[in-house]
Amino acid sequence: MTLTDVQPQLLENWSSLPKEEQSQLTQQIRAIDLEIFKKLQDALHEEKKLHEDYAPLKKYLTSGSDENTQVGKDLIAQGKVGCIIMAGGMGTRLHFEGSKGMFPITQFRQKSLFQYFSDRIRAASKMYQKDLPVTIMTSSLNDKQTRKFFKDHEYFGLNPEQLSFYVQGDLPFLDQQGNLFFDSQAHIAEGPDGNGELLHHFYHSGLWKRWKEQGVEYVNIILIDNPLADPFDPELVGTHKQEQCDILVKGIKREDPKEKLGVLVRIHDKVHIVEYSELPEKDMEATLSNGDLKFPCGNLSLFSVKMDFFEKIKSTDLPLHKAFKALSYLDVNGKRVKPTEPNAWKFEKFIFDIFPHGTVEVMVYPREECFSPLKRREGADSPETVMRDLQEFDRRTYHAISGLEPPSRPFELDPQFYYPTEDMRKKWEGKALPEGDYILP
Numbered sequence: 001m002t003l004t005d006v007q008p009q010l011l012e013n014w015s016s017l018p019k020e021e022q023s024q025l026t027q028q029i030r031a032i033d034l035e036i037f038k039k040l041q042d043a044l045h046e047e048k049k050l051h052e053d054y055a056p057l058k059k060y061l062t063s064g065s066d067e068n069t070q071v072g073k074d075l076i077a078q079g080k081v082g083c084i085i086m087a088g089g090m091g092t093r094l095h096f097e098g099s100k101g102m103f104p105i106t107q108f109r110q111k112s113l114f115q116y117f118s119d120r121i122r123a124a125s126k127m128y129q130k131d132l133p134v135t136i137m138t139s140s141l142n143d144k145q146t147r148k149f150f151k152d153h154e155y156f157g158l159n160p161e162q163l164s165f166y167v168q169g170d171l172p173f174l175d176q177q178g179n180l181f182f183d184s185q186a187h188i189a190e191g192p193d194g195n196g197e198l199l200h201h202f203y204h205s206g207l208w209k210r211w212k213e214q215g216v217e218y219v220n221i222i223l224i225d226n227p228l229a230d231p232f233d234p235e236l237v238g239t240h241k242q243e244q245c246d247i248l249v250k251g252i253k254r255e256d257p258k259e260k261l262g263v264l265v266r267i268h269d270k271v272h273i274v275e276y277s278e279l280p281e282k283d284m285e286a287t288l289s290n291g292d293l294k295f296p297c298g299n300l301s302l303f304s305v306k307m308d309f310f311e312k313i314k315s316t317d318l319p320l321h322k323a324f325k326a327l328s329y330l331d332v333n334g335k336r337v338k339p340t341e342p343n344a345w346k347f348e349k350f351i352f353d354i355f356p357h358g359t360v361e362v363m364v365y366p367r368e369e370c371f372s373p374l375k376r377r378e379g380a381d382s383p384e385t386v387m388r389d390l391q392e393f394d395r396r397t398y399h400a401i402s403g404l405e406p407p408s409r410p411f412e413l414d415p416q417f418y419y420p421t422e423d424m425r426k427k428w429e430g431k432a433l434p435e436g437d438y439i440l441p
Contacts, residue, residue, distance in 0.1 A: 021186035043320040061363040072238025083231040087224035088139030099142035108437040118156035119415040127419035131162035139192040166205040194348025246309040246358030250302035257285040261298035271360040273352035318349040
């Protein structure tokens with residue numbers, strides 16, 4: 001039995017398509033595994049239940065260890081740390097045409113997220129005197145555009161040998177009857193398969209083997225839309241080595257019970273993440289006698305993962321998560337419709353579902369050091385709030401390297417200040433901030 005046997009509508013307009021589009025549709029139909037399709041249909045009838053034995057995460061690590069930071073610096077300098085940047089999303093919610101990583105985010109130079117992270121990686125590589133390995137996970141939505149963006153900008157000064165790309169997979173959407181549908185004349189509606197398959201796609205892309213041969217032992221995983229994420233966090237990886245776990249999760253203390261953050265919990269003494277939409281409201285808002293939230297730790301999707309763990313779970317099948325969304329489709333007249341109300345099911349797999357397959361620890365950082373997400377055009381988590389947080393980060397960075405209070409005027413630091421060499425430290429100790437809006441080292 002084939003996919004078209006159970007979904008014959010896929011070939012209804014076959015004869016009217018140009019040969020090139022027939023070929024494209026054939027490739028897409030062949031790429032949709034019948035077994036996967038049946039799992040999607042089964043998922044429609046499954047009600048996800050929260051494990052009844054979940055409990056607050058009371059035992060966790062906190063950042064601030066100079067010893068672990070030095071361990072991490074040694075690992076990075078030895079070439080034992082790589083970074084994966086998840087960047088498969090588009091700028092739709094920012095009212096921006098293009099890959100989200102192309103969105104300009106810095107106050108004065110208007111650097112895109114891609115350039116900002118590239119500058120950080122270049123600065124870290126200079127500090128550690130080694131071209132640190134980085135790969136960017138794109139999606140079918142933005143892969144070609146992302147690669148072209150980097151090529152057109154000469155990889156923002158990175159060595160092309162240290163930078164690679166790989167593409168996450170897609171999963172088809174299903175309508176309310178559980179059928180596949182088209183979003184153009186020759187394309188079945190589908191979307192990226194979520195960050196849960198990140199490890200699988202990385203492993204099977206051949207990059208895992210290449211990094212393993214280069215001596216990489218730990219992988220730092222970050223999101224493109226959180227510019228405060230450190231692509232090479234020495235304390236995180238140093239603590240990871242000391243704790244000898246498979247995964248070290250970088251989290252923060254929850255402050256607002258309404259904040260849309262996954263919540264870190266324990267189930268049978270193992271770390272799990274519960275989506276904010278799945279945790280009962282009474283637990284989301286529950287507080288202790290001192291006013292702190294009962295479930296204290298929020299997930300940022302920042303992780304350090306052992307390279308050996310990638311191999312361990314390379315064939316692990318993760319559960320599907322469904323969401324009812326407003327998804328474009330072709331109407332009976334062949335016209336594309338963009339609905340304003342949810343009309344179909346989207347499916348994803350999430351990285352936290354690998355947690356039960358390994359040993360996991362959590363380390364909590366100050367929010368202002370590591371979290372300022374870019375999610376929407378205005379309001380919370382917008383360009384305005386991100387630029388504000390980056391400015392405060394630069395003020396703290398300048399104070400740390402100079403010992404002086406920063407001026408009240410706005411300014412933007414070159415990311416080399418985030419990874420200062422010894423020469424830079426000596427040069428800037430006690431040095432007043434020069435005039436100008438962009439400060440070079």
